[in-house]
Amino acid sequence: MPLVVLDVREDGTVTVTVDGKRLDPDPFAPPWRRSSFGQIIVRATNDRTTPARVEVREADGTTFTDIIAARSRRSRPEPEPEPEAPAGPVFHTVEGEGFVPGEDVAVAVVTGHTDAARTGTARALIDPAGVSVDQAGGVIEVILFGRVSGTTIIRRVP
Structure with a gap:
């Protein structure tokens, strides 16, 4: 089970390591923040396919530890049967007499x-x-x- 460590700084930014290796945000993305917790967990657990032990180290020295369980794998739903394609639009002609030539x-x-x-x-x-x-x-x-x-x-x- 991987160990995910989040070190929270005074300014709210977070440094993340997974089993001692640094986990950075995507290139050109802003730095990790406390509000990035969900994204961090998804990345660190491979979209929550594996469980992880998470340790949050606050700037004031307090530490919180939790286990994030993997999501249960759901079987893929049966594909919906494709509806029959319509034969195409049906056009009807409506005609009548008595109009002035060219009138609207x-x-x-x-x-x-x-x-x-x-x-x-x-x-x-x-x-x-x-x-x-x-x-x-x-x-x-x-x-x-x-x-x-x-x-x-x-x-x-x-």
């Missing part, structure tokens, strides 16, 4: 329905985070709306 035509997918009030007004509350296509029964409604002509085409797409 809005395309809308119906996500729900509402009723008109007795005054003839209708209101819809849209939650942008919850917008999804209503595919109940596998049918989608699509609206083509001519911005100049006012032509409105509603088609159901299987």
Whole structure:
């Protein structure tokens, strides 16, 4: 079982040895500090695959000793079966007549329905985070709306 010694200085930096050999932080990394304890243990125990005896020597002369146990090795989980790749996107064509040549035509997918009030007004509350296509029964409604002509085409797409 390796002996890991952490010598804590007054400024909070730490010198680390493992079985008498110095263990330095990675190149260009800041010096070890008291807060680096977890990283030090991981490096000194080869990612906690081996147990180690740890001795912490404080600047005031107090010493603490502990045994760090190796992590229990877990068996690797069974790989999840890969989902079947979709055959690719399915495109549907929606057509209609009565538009002015070249006009801007809005395309809308119906996500729900509402009723008109007795005054003839209708209101819809849209939650942008919850917008999804209503595919109940596998049918989608699509609206083509001519911005100049006012032509409105509603088609159901299987």
